[in-house]
Each structure stands twice: as structure tokens, then as C-alpha cells.
Amino acid sequence: MxxxxxxxxxxxxxxxxxxxxxxxxxxxxxxxxxxxxxxxxxxxxxxxxxxxxxxxxxxxxxxxxxxxxxxxxxxxxxxxxxxAAERLAAARPLARPDLLARSRPVAVPPRASVVVATRERPEQLARALDSLLAQDHPDHELIVVDNAPLTTDTHDLVTGTYADRVRYVREDTPGLAVAHNAGLAAADGSVVAFTDDDVIADPHWLTALTEPFAADPGLGCVTGLILPARLRTPAQILLESHGGFAKGFAPRVYDPAEPPADEPLFPFTAGSFGSGANMAFRAAALREAGGFDPATGTGTAARGGDDLYAFVAVLSAGFRLRYTAEALVWHHHRDTWQDLRNQAYGYGAGLTAYLTATLVRRPRLLPALLARLPRGLAHARTMTAQRGEGPAGGVPGEHGTHHHPWPRGLSRLERRGMLFGPIGYAQARVRARRGRNAR
Incomplete structure (x- = not known):
């Protein structure tokens, strides 16, 4: 291929x-x-x-x-x-227009902690930190979690170049969810935002991501818009032509008390809620939900799904989730064709790993999942189908349309990943248990 x-x-x-x-x-x-x-x-x-x-x-x-x-x-x-907001929102119905009105931004966002988990990418991290230090949010802290480091490069960067401006936390157990939990434990903000080391945050990102929490006490999570920073390689262009990480420009509120009519698989289609490079949680809500599952995420055998698990965990605890395009980060997509292959496999594995994690840790959700299973299988087949068979004419940014055919090989990799996800999650849980016993 x-x-x-x-x-x-x-x-x-x-x-x-x-x-x-x-x-x-x-x-x-x-x-x-x-x-x-x-x-x-x-x-x-x-x-x-x-x-x-x-x-x-x-x-x-x-x-x-x-x-x-x-x-x-x-x-x-x-x-x-x-x-413009009304026009764009009309393209996709709001789950709860009344709640969206209640959660309009207010003047003073709550104190926030921004957590960036990283591993051996100091140059990318420095670029991200520069953008995070330029935020217009009035009261926030920055925390870098150095995950299973092999060198002192990240430590030297944070404690040297960014001394007194960025807190350094070391977490030796590999895995993105473990690193995020370490950041959550260190955070003192009432809202904890998470982003990646390969983004550039818009100066208004953190304010837009955290303001809604002040207006809606039942809000547990807010996610935002992710756009490509560059489209220089075929892998980057192909990924963005088929949706990338963006969820559109229409505001959206998801309420577990009133499941959205246009989301029949809710809350198990967590991929539609947002992505881990741009998410914030009410700290108390995320802690009540048990944090991130340490057997999920990049760096574990599960390969991903840590963000999806957290979304469903917070919704299952009774909190609402909001998506807003005003909270924007620019993401540096991976450059190479092999990167895209790895990403396709990881997406598939992360999807079924997070579902497995959800059922293992929240077995009461099993009846709801079984009831949705036929539609869920159809959704999975559609998601990993030959994307080039869709309507032509799309461009990067017209998410859901297909300008460049999606190679069948990538669809096969996604499906193989989906088959492996539960196995990978089980392996990661065993390794995590051994690691705890060895301490």
C-alpha cells in the first residue's frame, strides 16, 4: 500500500x-x-x-x-x-438548546490547570508551551507530565527554559491515561484542561474551553475544535480530508438525562464528543468518575481510547458534556504514511478497548450497550468502510465528505485494530496490576 x-x-x-x-x-x-x-x-x-x-x-x-x-x-x-453561529448550528440539531443557552460564556472563567503529557519530544513541547503561556485566561497553571522518560531532555527544558512558569511532574509508568491521572492529581484548578505536545493553542483557547463551567454547574466536560496546523504531506491531507479531529462548528450539549434523538448509540459513540488534544473536565466530576482508565491510551497495549473512556465515564456519572468550536487548537498531524497506518490501527484498537474498559469498570452499562449492539456493529462497519465510496467533492474541512479516496488497506487496519482492542486492554490491565504489585 x-x-x-x-x-x-x-x-x-x-x-x-x-x-x-x-x-x-x-x-x-x-x-x-x-x-x-x-x-x-x-x-x-x-x-x-x-x-x-x-x-x-x-x-x-x-x-x-x-x-x-x-x-x-x-x-x-x-x-x-x-x-453565523445559528446558521452553522442549523446543520446539526442541538441536543438540548435550553442547556446550551444556560451554558453561554460568562465574564470570569474558573481557575484552570492545563496538563500536557509528553515523552521525548522537547522541540514540539516547547512550541506548545509557548502558545499556552500566551493564553488570555486570567487564572491558570501549566503542568507538564514527563511520561516514562528515557532522557532528561524534558526535565531540563521545563525546569530550565520554563522555570517558575511551568510545573514539572514525572510519571515513570508508561501510558497516556496514567500520565493524565498524574496531572489530575497534581492540579489545583477547579477545571483541568488537557492538550497534547503537538498542538499550538489559539490565545483564547483556554478561556473558551473553561467559561462554560461557570454557567452550568451540571457540566462535567467541554471539548473544542482541532484543526490542522499543516497539510504538507499526503498522510496529513488524507487524514484531514476524512474528518481529521474536527467536530464541526455547531455548538452541542450532550445530556445523559435526555439522550439526543440524533445519536441512537449515545453515549457509546464517544468519538463524536471530541478528542483528547482539546478537552477540559470539572476536576471534581472527573475525580468522582474515577479519572482515566490506566489500561487505556497511547503507550499501553490498548493503543488508545483514554479520552473516549473519560467522556463516557463523566456522562455516566450524570454530568453533561459540551462541544464548542470557539476553543481552538492547531494540531500537527503526523507526517508519514507509516504514521497514518499506525494511527488507523490505533483508532480501531482504542475504540473497542475503551468500550471494554467501560463495561469492565461499569458493568451496569452492559444492558444499554447490548440494546445498541446491532446499530453499533453497523456503525463500526460504516466507519471503517471504503471511504472513497462516499459522495465526491469534499475538501479538508468539509468533514464527512470524501475528496480523496480512503485506501482499503487503512480500513482493514482499523478493523484489525478493533478486533485486537479488547485483547490489548486485557494485556494492559495485567501489566498495570503487575506494576502495582512490584512497588
């Missing part, structure tokens, strides 16, 4: 005054190279607020801002003369 021939795509930001108004700003994505002639993928903002994504071809000598402004205005005008 070889990589498809895809040309690099520039990534940029376009800020409009109104959906029909003039361009306020145009710039490359944070940390990215200048925009070049050819295809350009752009985040469209309305006076700074993320609103949509578009792709357009910019010819040599053309003004990329003006070229992209045309499709951006058309995209924002598609649903008629309403606010």
Missing part, C-alpha cells in the same frame, strides 16, 4: 468583519509557512470567532485573501440571514 500523490496545501486564517463584510485579516496558520500559490485551506473567522473552513485555488500573483473571501462568504450565507 503506497501513499497517494497529493500536492501540499497551504493553511491560513481569514478573518471577516461580517459574513458579507470586508476582510479584517489574513495570515498563515500559527507557526506555519507563508501561503503559496495552489490550494489553500483556511479557517474563516468572524471578528475572531471560528466559523467555517474553506479551500480555494490561488493562482500566481493573486491575492489569497480576496480569492478565499468569495467562497467564505458563500459558505456563511448558505443558511440565510441569521447569525
Amino acid at each position: 503506497s501513499s497517494p500523490a497529493l500536492r501540499p496545501i497551504s493553511v491560513a486564517e481569514l478573518d471577516l468583519d461580517t459574513p458579507e463584510g470586508p476582510v479584517l485579516a489574513f495570515r498563515p496558520a500559527p507557526g506555519g509557512p507563508p501561503v503559496e500559490p495552489g490550494e489553500v485551506y483556511a479557517l474563516v473567522r468572524l471578528r475572531g470567532r471560528p466559523a467555517a473552513t474553506v479551500v480555494a485555488v490561488v493562482a500566481e500573483g493573486e491575492d489569497p485573501a480576496e480569492v478565499l473571501a468569495g467562497p467564505a462568504r458563500r459558505r456563511l450565507a448558505e443558511a440565510g440571514p441569521r447569525t
Whole structure:
């Protein structure tokens, strides 16, 4: 299975005054190279607020801002003369419009702790920390969890370059969930946000991610928008063409007391709630739910699923979950074709590993899962199907459409991962138990 021939795509930001108004700003994505002639993928903002994504071809000598402004205005005008948020939300029904209204941002976000788990990637970590130190949130701390380090590079970076600005925590047991639990234990904020070492956070990210907790005491988790920082390699372009990590621009509230009608598998389709690179929890809610399952996540045999497990755990404890596109991070997708192969297998394994973890630790959910199992199997087949068989015409950012065919080999890897997930989770639990007994 070889990589498809895809040309690099520039990534940029376009800020409009109104959906029909003039361009306020145009710039490359944070940390990215200048925009070049050819295809350009752009985040469209309305006076700074993320609103949509578009792709357009910019010819040599053309003004990329003006070229992209045309499709951006058309995209924002598609649903008629309403606010951009209303137009975008109309594309997907809200689970609880009343709760969404209650959880609108307030003036002062709660104190927050930001946890970044990392392992032997000091250059990427420094880039992420620089963006996190530039946040406009008024009261927060930064915690780096050095997971099973092989060198002192991360320790030296955090305690040297970022001394007195970033707290360093060492966790010798490998696994992303274990590292996140270590960060949770060290955090003193009433809200704990988690992101990865391969992101650049928008300056307003933490404020947008944490404000909703102040307005809704029943809110347990908030997730946000993840966009690609670069689209330079075929692997990056292919991943983003088939959804990437983004969940769209429509706000959403999930309430376990009133399951959403358009989510028949709720809460077991946790992948639709958000991703681990951009999530925050009310600390008390996450602790009440038992934290992350240490036998899940990257670095364990389960390969992933730590974030999905936490989402369902918090919902199962009776808390609500909200998604907001205003909390934005730019993610550096992996570069190579082998990275994408590993990611496809890991997604499949993480999916069934988190479901296994949920049932092992919350057996009372078994009847609900069994009732949803037929639809769940159909959903899994659809998710891992030959994606290129869908409607044509999509571009990176039009999530759910298919511009570049998804190779069958990647679908097979996802399915193989799904078969292995429960086995990997069992192996990880055995190793975790041995590690505890050895202490």
C-alpha cells in the first residue's frame, strides 16, 4: 500500500468583519509557512470567532485573501440571514438548546490547570508551551507530565527554559491515561484542561474551553475544535480530508438525562464528543468518575481510547458534556504514511478497548450497550468502510465528505485494530496490576 500523490496545501486564517463584510485579516496558520500559490485551506473567522473552513485555488500573483473571501462568504450565507453561529448550528440539531443557552460564556472563567503529557519530544513541547503561556485566561497553571522518560531532555527544558512558569511532574509508568491521572492529581484548578505536545493553542483557547463551567454547574466536560496546523504531506491531507479531529462548528450539549434523538448509540459513540488534544473536565466530576482508565491510551497495549473512556465515564456519572468550536487548537498531524497506518490501527484498537474498559469498570452499562449492539456493529462497519465510496467533492474541512479516496488497506487496519482492542486492554490491565504489585 503506497501513499497517494497529493500536492501540499497551504493553511491560513481569514478573518471577516461580517459574513458579507470586508476582510479584517489574513495570515498563515500559527507557526506555519507563508501561503503559496495552489490550494489553500483556511479557517474563516468572524471578528475572531471560528466559523467555517474553506479551500480555494490561488493562482500566481493573486491575492489569497480576496480569492478565499468569495467562497467564505458563500459558505456563511448558505443558511440565510441569521447569525453565523445559528446558521452553522442549523446543520446539526442541538441536543438540548435550553442547556446550551444556560451554558453561554460568562465574564470570569474558573481557575484552570492545563496538563500536557509528553515523552521525548522537547522541540514540539516547547512550541506548545509557548502558545499556552500566551493564553488570555486570567487564572491558570501549566503542568507538564514527563511520561516514562528515557532522557532528561524534558526535565531540563521545563525546569530550565520554563522555570517558575511551568510545573514539572514525572510519571515513570508508561501510558497516556496514567500520565493524565498524574496531572489530575497534581492540579489545583477547579477545571483541568488537557492538550497534547503537538498542538499550538489559539490565545483564547483556554478561556473558551473553561467559561462554560461557570454557567452550568451540571457540566462535567467541554471539548473544542482541532484543526490542522499543516497539510504538507499526503498522510496529513488524507487524514484531514476524512474528518481529521474536527467536530464541526455547531455548538452541542450532550445530556445523559435526555439522550439526543440524533445519536441512537449515545453515549457509546464517544468519538463524536471530541478528542483528547482539546478537552477540559470539572476536576471534581472527573475525580468522582474515577479519572482515566490506566489500561487505556497511547503507550499501553490498548493503543488508545483514554479520552473516549473519560467522556463516557463523566456522562455516566450524570454530568453533561459540551462541544464548542470557539476553543481552538492547531494540531500537527503526523507526517508519514507509516504514521497514518499506525494511527488507523490505533483508532480501531482504542475504540473497542475503551468500550471494554467501560463495561469492565461499569458493568451496569452492559444492558444499554447490548440494546445498541446491532446499530453499533453497523456503525463500526460504516466507519471503517471504503471511504472513497462516499459522495465526491469534499475538501479538508468539509468533514464527512470524501475528496480523496480512503485506501482499503487503512480500513482493514482499523478493523484489525478493533478486533485486537479488547485483547490489548486485557494485556494492559495485567501489566498495570503487575506494576502495582512490584512497588
